[in-house]
Amino acid sequence: MKKYSATSSIPTNFVTTQKFSKILISLTVMLTLIPFPIISSASLPDYRIEQYGTSGRYYAIELIDMDNDGQVEMLAGNRGSHLVEIWKYNAISNTLELSDSVLFPQDPHAIRAGDLDGDGDKDLVVGLRFSGLYVAINTGSSWRIRRVDSTYNWEVILADFNLDGNLDAYHGTDWGFMKILYGDGTGNLVPGPAPTAIPVNSRPVGLNVTDLNNDGRPDLIGPTREGSNWYMRAFLNTEVSGKLTWSSVGPVAPQTAIRSFLSPSAADMNSDGYVDQVVINPSPFSVVLYKGGISSGQLTWQPGTIDSLSTFALSAGIGDINDDGHLDIHIQGWNYFNGVRVYLGDSTGNFTYENLPLGHGVGQGNSFRLGDLNGDGRTDIATLRYDGIGDSGFLEVLYPLSPIDMITQLIATVVDLNLQQGIENSLDAKLETTQSVLEDLNDNNNVAALNSLQAFINAVEAQRGNHISDADADTLVNAANSIISALTNT
Numbered sequence: 001m002k003k004y005s006a007t008s009s010i011p012t013n014f015v016t017t018q019k020f021s022k023i024l025i026s027l028t029v030m031l032t033l034i035p036f037p038i039i040s041s042a043s044l045p046d047y048r049i050e051q052y053g054t055s056g057r058y059y060a061i062e063l064i065d066m067d068n069d070g071q072v073e074m075l076a077g078n079r080g081s082h083l084v085e086i087w088k089y090n091a092i093s094n095t096l097e098l099s100d101s102v103l104f105p106q107d108p109h110a111i112r113a114g115d116l117d118g119d120g121d122k123d124l125v126v127g128l129r130f131s132g133l134y135v136a137i138n139t140g141s142s143w144r145i146r147r148v149d150s151t152y153n154w155e156v157i158l159a160d161f162n163l164d165g166n167l168d169a170y171h172g173t174d175w176g177f178m179k180i181l182y183g184d185g186t187g188n189l190v191p192g193p194a195p196t197a198i199p200v201n202s203r204p205v206g207l208n209v210t211d212l213n214n215d216g217r218p219d220l221i222g223p224t225r226e227g228s229n230w231y232m233r234a235f236l237n238t239e240v241s242g243k244l245t246w247s248s249v250g251p252v253a254p255q256t257a258i259r260s261f262l263s264p265s266a267a268d269m270n271s272d273g274y275v276d277q278v279v280i281n282p283s284p285f286s287v288v289l290y291k292g293g294i295s296s297g298q299l300t301w302q303p304g305t306i307d308s309l310s311t312f313a314l315s316a317g318i319g320d321i322n323d324d325g326h327l328d329i330h331i332q333g334w335n336y337f338n339g340v341r342v343y344l345g346d347s348t349g350n351f352t353y354e355n356l357p358l359g360h361g362v363g364q365g366n367s368f369r370l371g372d373l374n375g376d377g378r379t380d381i382a383t384l385r386y387d388g389i390g391d392s393g394f395l396e397v398l399y400p401l402s403p404i405d406m407i408t409q410l411i412a413t414v415v416d417l418n419l420q421q422g423i424e425n426s427l428d429a430k431l432e433t434t435q436s437v438l439e440d441l442n443d444n445n446n447v448a449a450l451n452s453l454q455a456f457i458n459a460v461e462a463q464r465g466n467h468i469s470d471a472d473a474d475t476l477v478n479a480a481n482s483i484i485s486a487l488t489n490t
Contacts, residue, residue: 043485044322044342044354045378045400051385052087052096052395055080059364059392061382062111063371066122072371073099074382077108077126079392084108084126084136087395089374096373096397102143106131110156110366114167117187125169125189127153133171137187148189151176155366157263159209159218161237162192162244170220172204178220195220195235195246202226206260206316206365210267212236212249212275212292212299220246221266223279229254232277232290232301249299256283261365262317267327268292269318270349277301278316278329285309287316287331287343306343306351312336315363319370323379323400332363334386361386362396374399403449406483407435413479417472423463427476430456446487453480453487 057080066073066086074087074096081103088099102124110127117123117137124136124143132150136143148169155172162168166183173179177196181189207222212234220235234249258279266277274292281288286308290301306329314334321328321342329343329351339358343351362368367384374380381398401409411431414424433452457480464473 044356045486046406046482047398048401050095050397054078056387056389056394057392058384058395060108060111060366061369062113063369063382064113064122066113071375072373074373075111075113076395077111079107082106084111084124102136104128104134104145109153112156112158114158116167116183118185123187125156125158127156135187135189148181149179149191151179155204155207155263157209161218163217170209172207175203178202178204193244193246195248206262206265208263208266210275221275221277223258223260230257231255232258234299256281258288260317261315262368264319265317267318269327269345271347278318280313280316282312285312307353315365315368317368321370321379332368334361334364337361364391364393373397376402403483403486404435406486407431410479413475420467423467427456427459430459450484450487453484456480
């Protein structure tokens, strides 16, 4: 069992201190049509956890470099104030701080940012629950806000759909046809060609923009609800006689009530050149991957069950959580279960299951993002914490611990075990040697640190069952292996 601590440093009005354990669990695999093997060579990092915010009513998160300084900021929708807040990491105080906010007339439901007017800075495109789609143009000294569509919004994605060099906006509406608004490079977004849902009005529940057929044009894929039926849809973006045209491909039969409520939730998970889509299936409760392929010249998506669940989950997404260069699947429960279920991929279609227990649920729709907020080169997790009230929550960020932090924590664990003085001194000496070489880290020191950690493991194993119990030995060895994993992935 690996342990990690979480100490909040909150720049607003609440402080929390928590301790959690990350446990590797064996997995029973259920298969439908495609086998997805479970392996055991990858692992999650250990984290420190911080909470932020001026209220517990946040919904929608985006991570993007807003000021072009090379560091990612966190954008968060505050339903209590109708603000989109911009949080920036302060390396001196070692925490995120509120740096700006933009007021909208209703609750933010989805947030994206990009340069809409060609002036080099980032503008906002924000979907509001009841008021529709809005843009906020960054003038440098203020924000110029206007509504571009009045339809209730579920999801926003920015991409250059017509390849004219200007950003366009996919607008996922509530019980209406999907919309795409096309940018003119001056900040305007105008409705234009969009996929027509069949057979009736639809509600997207986690669409993605990606190139499905390798023609260089952004397409759409994901689950939709159409009337009383649910579908796994893919829409190709093509040009016919000089005009942009959308066509539906892939499965046409109704599915169970599948959804992902996140983007990205589609990517090539097994390196075969075809995009796959992860969804949550409520009947039976399961994590399903629709595997992309081709048959008779047509794109196809075949569903396969990765894992069975004991309850429903709210959102599913894809990203490289542990920075090993392979895409992973993450499942969030919100009010259905605590923590995050992670399926670590190896780019060949194999997965390692790890549970990241947090003592609370996370991951409302549009509210689980991966990115490097503190500039340490590792992937942080920005999400919402469910505190038992409604569909909004507190902002929460999980930062991977550095190897030095983990060694300091392991030294404290050794002290807490109250071992014989000579054994404790021997173990501490090996860890302190590791810590000292990491303080001036280079390739040679990395090797020296790994050797010191292995010497620590050997010393623990030599005392296992004698002066160190099996349970305590497991704790120490697992912690040391976590540091080794962090060093080899750095």
